Amino acid sequence: MSEARPPHLRAPLLGLVFLGGATGTLARWAVGLAVPHLGRVPVATVLVNVVGAFVLGALLEGLARRGPDEGRRRALRLTLGTGFCGGFTTYSALANDTDALLRAGLEGRALAYVLGTLALGLAASALGIALARRSRPA
Structure with missing residues (x-):
C-alpha cells in the first residue's frame, strides 16, 4: 500500500530526510561555534x-555513475543530499549576513562575501564532481 504513495509522502523516506537534516543542522551549528568571524565576515x-x-x-556524481541499486541510491540521496546537505548549508544565513554587512555600510565586503561564496561553492561542486568521476572504478 505505501509503495503506491509518491516518494515524498512515504514516512520512511521522510524519516531519512529528517535524520539527515537534523544531523546536518547540528554539524552547521558546531561549525558556527568553532569558526569565528573574520572582521564582520561570517567565515563559518x-x-x-x-x-x-x-x-x-x-555524492550526486557518485550515485549517478556507480551507485548501488535504485532503493539504496534514493536512500543515500535523501539522507545525505536532501537531508544532511540541506541542513548543513544555509543560503538564508548568507542572505541575512549580507544584509547585516550592507546595513553596517560595508558594501564592498557584502559584495565580496556573496560573490565569493557563490564562486567558491561552484568551484567546490565542480571539484566534488571531478573527484567522484576520477574515483570511479574502470
Missing part, C-alpha cells in the same frame, strides 16, 4: 556552504 557560513556544495557534487 562560507565554509559550510562551500563544503556542502563539494559533498553534494561528489
Whole structure:
C-alpha cells in the first residue's frame, strides 16, 4: 500500500530526510561555534556552504555513475543530499549576513562575501564532481 504513495509522502523516506537534516543542522551549528568571524565576515557560513556544495557534487556524481541499486541510491540521496546537505548549508544565513554587512555600510565586503561564496561553492561542486568521476572504478 505505501509503495503506491509518491516518494515524498512515504514516512520512511521522510524519516531519512529528517535524520539527515537534523544531523546536518547540528554539524552547521558546531561549525558556527568553532569558526569565528573574520572582521564582520561570517567565515563559518562560507565554509559550510562551500563544503556542502563539494559533498553534494561528489555524492550526486557518485550515485549517478556507480551507485548501488535504485532503493539504496534514493536512500543515500535523501539522507545525505536532501537531508544532511540541506541542513548543513544555509543560503538564508548568507542572505541575512549580507544584509547585516550592507546595513553596517560595508558594501564592498557584502559584495565580496556573496560573490565569493557563490564562486567558491561552484568551484567546490565542480571539484566534488571531478573527484567522484576520477574515483570511479574502470
